[in-house]
Amino acid sequence: MFNLFKKGSQPQDVKAIRNNVLEFIKEQLQKAEGGEGENIKGLYLYITCANEEKHLYEAAVFADNEQRFKEEEIQKIADDYAIALPENWTMEIHFADKAPPEAIKAKDADAALFISTKTKPKVHKDATAYIRVLNGEAEKEVYTITSKRPKINIGRERRVQTADGFMRENQIAFPGGSANESNRSVSRQHAHIEWDNETGMFVLFPDEGGVPPMNKIKVRTTGGKPVKLQTTEIGHHLQEGDQIILGESALLEFSYLQAEN
Numbered sequence: 614m615f616n617l618f619k620k621g622s623q624p625q626d627v628k629a630i631r632n633n634v635l636e637f638i639k640e641q642l643q644k645a646e647g648g649e650g651e652n653i654k655g656l657y658l659y660i661t662c663a664n665e666e667k668h669l670y671e672a673a674v675f676a677d678n679e680q681r682f683k684e685e686e687i688q689k690i691a692d693d694y695a696i697a698l699p700e701n702w703t704m705e706i707h708f709a710d711k712a713p714p715e716a717i718k719a720k721d722a723d724a725a726l727f728i729s730t731k732t733k734p735k736v737h738k739d740a741t742a743y744i745r746v747l748n749g750e751a752e753k754e755v756y757t758i759t760s761k762r763p764k765i766n767i768g769r770e771r772r773v774q775t776a777d778g779f780m781r782e783n784q785i786a787f788p789g790g791s792a793n794e795s796n797r798s799v800s801r802q803h804a805h806i807e808w809d810n811e812t813g814m815f816v817l818f819p820d821e822g823g824v825p826p827m828n829k830i831k832v833r834t835t836g837g838k839p840v841k842l843q844t845t846e847i848g849h850h851l852q853e854g855d856q857i858i859l860g861e862s863a864l865l866e867f868s869y870l871q872a873e874n
Contacts, residue, residue, distance in 0.1 A: 625666075630673040630722060631686075634658075637719040639690045641726050642698075655703040655729040656687065657812055659712035662723035664835065667708065670723070679706050705812060708834075710853050710869070713813035729811060740808070742815055742869050744785060747856070749795035749863035752786050758815065760808040767859065768822065773801040776821075787863060798860025800828045807848070815867070816848040817857065831858040 638656070645653060662670045675682040683704040691698045712718065712725035719725065744756040758765050768783040775781050787796045800822025809816050819842045823830045830842040835854040842849060849855075857865040 625669070627669050627672045630669055633722040634673060634719065634724050635686055635690065637722060637724065638687060638726060639694065641717060641728060642691065642696050643694065645696075645728050645730070652730040653698055653702055653728060655705065655811070657716070657727040657729065658704070658706045659716055659725045659727070660706065660708045660723060661710065661712055661725065662708075666723070670708070674706050676706060676708075679704060682706065707812060707814060707850055708852060709814070715813075727813075740813070740815070740869070742851070742867060743871060744806075745866045745868065747864040747866050749787055749799065749859070750791040750793040752788065756785050758806060760810075760815075763807065765806040766802075766820075767799075767804040767806070767865075768801045768820070769796060769799045769803070770801060775802060785865075787859075795861065795863040798828060799863050800860070803828065803859050804830055804842075804857075806851070809850070812850060815851045817842070817851055817867075818848040819843075819845050821845065823859070828860050829858075832856070833858075 638658070642653075658674065660667075660670045660674065671677070687704065688698070690696070713727060716725035716727040740760040742758050744758060746754055746756075752771070756765075762784075765785060766781060766783045767785040768781070769787050769789050771783055771786040771788075773781050773783070781802060783801075787799045789796065800820075802820040802822040804817060804819050804823045807816050807818065808814075817830070817832065819830050822828055824843060824845060832840045832842065832849050832851075833856045834840070834852055840849060851867045853867070853869055855867040857867065859865065
C-alpha cells in the first residue's frame with residue numbers, strides 16, 4: 614500500500630499534497646510504534662506553506678473538519694499498518710509561519726509533526742509576541758506578551774471586581790472613562806490569552822463577558838473568514854496577523870514581529 618506516494622519536489626495540487634503529508638505522518642507513526650506507539654497522546658500537524666498555497670493545504674487536510682482527516686485518513690493508516698494508537702488520541706492542525714523546533718519537518722511538503730506521548734508530553738518553547746491596538750483606546754498602543762506569563766487578561770479597566778466578588782487585573786486594559794466609543798462594548802472580563810506548551814502557540818479564550826448574550830469576540834485570520842468565539846471552553850490558536858474584534862469595534866492585532874520605530 615501507499616505505492617502512490619512519490620518523493621520529489623513539493624506538490625502543487627491537493628491530491629499530491631495530501632498523499633505526501635500522509636506518507637510523512639505514516640513514517641513518523643511507524644518510528645513511534647517502535648517504542649512509544651501505545652503511549653501516544655496526540656498528533657500536532659503544523660502547516661507552514663506560503664499564503665498562495667494555503668487553500669491547497671486547507672483542502673488537503675480537510676481544515677474545515679479536522680475530525681474527518683483524523684478518522685478517515687490517519688486512523689486508516691494506523692489500522693492498515695497495525696499501529697497501536699490508543700482510543701482517546703487527539704489531533705490538531707495548525708497553520709503557522711514556523712513550526713516549533715521539536716516538531717519533525719517533512720521533506721516533501723510544507724509541514725511538520727509533533728507527536729505527544731506520555732514520556733514526551735509537551736513542546737517547550739519560549740516565545741514573544743505583540744498585541745497592537747488598532748481601534749479603541751487602551752493604556753498602551755502595543756503590548757508585549759511572552760510564553761513565560763501563563764495568562765494575559767483583556768478587558769475594560771485595569772482592576773475590576775468580578776460577579777463572584779474577586780478582583781481581576783486586566784493586563785490589556787481599555788479605560789472605561791475614555792471618550793473613545795469602541796471602549797464601551799469591551800467587557801470587564803472580556804477575554805484572555807494563554808500560552809499552550811503542547812502546541813507551542815498563544816491561544817485566545819473568551820471570558821464570561823465576551824460570549825453571547827453578553828458580548829462577542831471575532832477573529833479574522835490573514836486571508837481567512839471571521840471566526841466567532843462562542844464559548845469560554847474553546848479557544849483560538851493565534852497566528853501571525855490575526856485581528857481580534859472585542860465587542861462592536863475595539864480592534865487588536867496579533868503579531869510575532871516587533872513594530873519598527
